[in-house]
Amino acid sequence: MTSQSPLFRKRLKSNAENVEAALAGLLSGEVRAGEIARPERLLAAIRHGVLNGGKRLRPFLVIESAALFGDAFAPAALRIGAALECVHCYSLVHDDLPAMDDDDLRRGQPTVHVAFDEAAAILAGDSLLTLAFETIAAPETALSDRIKTELVLSLARAAGIGGMAGGQALDLAAEKMAPDEAGIVTLQAMKTGALIRFACEAGAIIADADGATRARLRRYGETVGLAFQLADDLLDLTADAETMGKATGKDAARGKGTLVALKGQEWAERRLGELVDEAQALLAPFGERSAILVEAARFIANRRS
């Protein structure tokens, strides 16, 4: 296992703190123009599902992708990263529901429907998804309306029926009939890949980069997304629940197909190495500025929790 550079660790840590603060700001009790009231218990359920000290990997990718183009984009990238994290957290809150993956534990804490109730968890997720789009469009987000519109469109397509939500539907169906390799690839590209791809592409959208540059970051995001999922599948096989703070071995127990199950651990570890190399090659044109994103790919491929 490769260890990260001190700079990378520092950036990951300060990023997580900044994102946590941004999310706490979005989830304050303050009633915004156009809102009527923020019901306390629902707000508490949302905060429970969001303000849990996560790594904030997706916002990290937004912020570091935008940083390729200069420091000026940092405040906007933090807002877009926080919006994306709202989408990610909504998906976790809903996926944990009894009718979906039925998980009681997340990051070592009771899930929202356990700590509150199912209705609160459904509404907390709904509110978070809505808040994501509100946050992109809000006047506080220092981007042009053209770029905001592009971000709303891209995030919606990554998160909706043709992306994450559709991927979760395929994942639930996979418990009944295990998909073949092509089916697993599609499922994973939708369920976890689409948001990670958006995170990396968002940096280029925020910086109004040209189409070729945007496509390059999009491919970097797809590559990192594949690595993320392979590492996740390896972890599900090998880690114990204590390390993960959530139930493990569930995919195997449910008979869900993964590429690791299909092609073996050795293949998966070799493939992870190739994906890191591909990610690095995609970033080469950015030169030294891309060192953090190269390390991010390695970090994601090697993560053990």
Added chain:
Amino acid sequence: MTSQSPLFRKRLKSNAENVEAALAGLLSGEVRAGEIARPERLLAAIRHGVLNGGKRLRPFLVIESAALFGDAFAPAALRIGAALECVHCYSLVHDDLPAMDDDDLRRGQPTVHVAFDEAAAILAGDSLLTLAFETIAAPETALSDRIKTELVLSLARAAGIGGMAGGQALDLAAEKMAPDEAGIVTLQAMKTGALIRFACEAGAIIADADGATRARLRRYGETVGLAFQLADDLLDLTADAETMGKATGKDAARGKGTLVALKGQEWAERRLGELVDEAQALLAPFGERSAILVEAARFIANRRS
């Protein structure tokens, strides 16, 4: 009961047909740029929850509010109306879930979680909410990016924790402890009022009307929203399940407070008349062009299903 003019009935009918067609277009199997695939069963669940021949009252209000400013806005207003209907339908699909209002029947058909399953209903709602924002931002919506951004922001604030979703949370809490009059007013303004208010204000946003005109349509929307809720509460007391195509008398059975229960049927009917007069007065500056919206207020106040 007042009957509607032939013109009003014609407009309501053609509007419902246009909105149904627009929604069917949004919910086709065609995979959009940025999407990966549209899983068939999830798409079927979404279509079940949306393409059910509803009156499409909220899109009607968007389209007729925009029509105050001329015919040029009609195509964009139809898209925004369809987006708003996606939000409305998502809220019905989620509200019907066993953990929420637990309804098996809607418009005389099995609800989505009955026809499919709970997970499909949760994901169908999530997908529809996401699709609403995608539809506003999409290139096919012929509006400036500034106006699209404003619509995303206003719709999100009407639908999220400070609006509809928060209102549903208050409504579920009301089953345990009946709110006082002020509490009922807030709850209803959030749960049903906010989207109706947005529908009417959206016409002014689409047409880029000045602030005073926008505020006037917003107040018209609030007035019509109050009338809608009072009529709904009266219906819950008096209509039978066959007329409504859904369970009735449930609010009373659950001990939920309504203004009708608090102040009586006679008060409610008088108040409905006042609200129609207020709505008409608010529209007076628009002259003859507002005849349809005046009639819409009367239609909403007098509806019996």
